[in-house]
Amino acid sequence: MTTASDDIGALRRDLDDAHARIAALERELAEARPLGSLGRMTVSIAHDFRNVMAAIAGQNQLLLEGVPADSPTRRRAEAIRKATGWGERLARELLAAGRPQPPEPAVADLNAVVLGLVRTLQPLLGEDIEVRTELEPKVGAVALGPAALEQIAMNLILNARDAMPSGGRVTVCTALAAHANGAGPEAPALLRVEDTGIGMDEATRERAFDPYFTTKAAGKGTGLGLSTVHDVVTRHGGHVEVASTPGRGATFTVTLPRARAAAGPTVLVVEEEAGVRELIVEILELHGFRALPASDHGEAERLSRAYGGPLALVIAAADPGTDAARRLDLLRRARPETRVLYLSSRLEDARTSRPGGPTLAKPFTVDALVRKVQEVLSEATG
Numbered sequence: 001m002t003t004a005s006d007d008i009g010a011l012r013r014d015l016d017d018a019h020a021r022i023a024a025l026e027r028e029l030a031e032a033r034p035l036g037s038l039g040r041m042t043v044s045i046a047h048d049f050r051n052v053m054a055a056i057a058g059q060n061q062l063l064l065e066g067v068p069a070d071s072p073t074r075r076r077a078e079a080i081r082k083a084t085g086w087g088e089r090l091a092r093e094l095l096a097a098g099r100p101q102p103p104e105p106a107v108a109d110l111n112a113v114v115l116g117l118v119r120t121l122q123p124l125l126g127e128d129i130e131v132r133t134e135l136e137p138k139v140g141a142v143a144l145g146p147a148a149l150e151q152i153a154m155n156l157i158l159n160a161r162d163a164m165p166s167g168g169r170v171t172v173c174t175a176l177a178a179h180a181n182g183a184g185p186e187a188p189a190l191l192r193v194e195d196t197g198i199g200m201d202e203a204t205r206e207r208a209f210d211p212y213f214t215t216k217a218a219g220k221g222t223g224l225g226l227s228t229v230h231d232v233v234t235r236h237g238g239h240v241e242v243a244s245t246p247g248r249g250a251t252f253t254v255t256l257p258r259a260r261a262a263a264g265p266t267v268l269v270v271e272e273e274a275g276v277r278e279l280i281v282e283i284l285e286l287h288g289f290r291a292l293p294a295s296d297h298g299e300a301e302r303l304s305r306a307y308g309g310p311l312a313l314v315i316a317a318a319d320p321g322t323d324a325a326r327r328l329d330l331l332r333r334a335r336p337e338t339r340v341l342y343l344s345s346r347l348e349d350a351r352t353s354r355p356g357g358p359t360l361a362k363p364f365t366v367d368a369l370v371r372k373v374q375e376v377l378s379e380a381t382g
């Protein structure tokens with residue numbers, strides 16, 4: 001008999017193999033093309049940075065294994081896992097940028113990235129800070145990659161936290177910019193981060209985006225957060241501005257060009273077991289999907305509403321006839337275009353599809369999951 005941790009172990013080995021394959025390809029690519037000195041430096045920093053991330057992720061994995069599923073420490077350890085994932089992605093983008101050939105034009109689903117980030121950052125913000133999202137369903141894809149988008153939003157949200165030492169509220173909104181012809185397809189997207197913190201006087205506001213400008217204690221801030229945001233945003237053809245009054249909070253508004261191409265399909269993952277859920281998310285993201293993880297159907301409904309954008313697929317453990325299955329049906333009724341892939345831990349379901357739709361039996365391999373997802377989505381389009 002296999003246990004859940006055997007299954008997770010097997011999946012993790014698959015995933016490690018996939019990571020190893022990507023690393024090998026990156027090495028081949030790096031060797032195939034000579035780099036300039038700046039490129040070499042970028043690649044070597046990214047390389048060391050990724051090693052540090054791997055060390056943190058490895059230690060954290062050991063921590064996670066010793067912590068019961070319902071403990072608050074577990075949520076924190078999972079947030080660390082997610083954050084090291086961003087670090088690795090950033091390193092990967094740096095590795096790509098170090099190459100002489102320009103990278104593929106990047107796209108990301110703005111709302112999906114914002115939701116994922118907010119949910120992961122929440123435990124790091126403390127209980128005195130309320131986080132709200134107000135997302136415009138029509139914003140769709142923007143013309144920069146998820147790592148760059150996460151970098152921008154994370155810096156703005158962490159600055160908001162630092163500006164509210166005794167608590168407050170941070171609101172993250174997306175919207176379409178008002179355009180001469182209304183908010184049409186050409187209108188850029190807006191990402192706004194608003195806080196109820198200490199605010200800025202004019203002198204601070206004028207220098208806020210300067211590299212190394214900080215009002216934080218030595219060792220607390222480097223003053224590079226906003227200058228990085230500024231660089232990333234302008235490199236992608238956007239701009240960023242701030243409005244603030246001392247004592248009355250600050251509002252940062254980032255204007256981003258929208259992408260012509262659609263971002264990778266977004267998948268809602270409803271799975272109670274944190275280890276399995278995080279693995280599915282990791283596998284999906286490795287294959288160009290955007291994943292929204294939920295631990296139960298209530299959370300899935302809230303996420304689906306907040307996100308608003310198109311959901312290509314829901315992957316859910318929902319046995320027929322249960323409350324979970326009924327809630328899933330309700331969610332689908334609101335989204336007729338969304339496909340469902342059922343997760344099942346029962347062997348008999350592996351051979352037959354359920355009346356509700358295609359089924360994947362646990363435990364599954366990385367390849368089986370990817371194949372099934374692609375199969376279900378290709379049936380949807382053709």
Ligand SMILES: Nc1ncnc2c1ncn2[C@@H]1O[C@H](COP(=O)(O)OP(=O)(O)OP(=O)(O)O)[C@@H](O)[C@H]1O
Pocket residue numbers: 155159160163195197198199200204208209213214215216220221222223224225226227249250
């Ligand atoms: N939301 C905000 N409310 C009030 N002041 C802010 C806010 N965001 C930034 N600032 C001011 O701008 C300065 C520069 O911000 P920036 O993010 O570049 O650096 P930092 O936050 O000080 O350091 P780091 O980002 O490296 O931790 C901050 O020190 C602070 O004075």
Ligand SMILES: [Mg+2]
Pocket residue numbers: 155158159221224225226
């Ligand atoms: Mg900062």
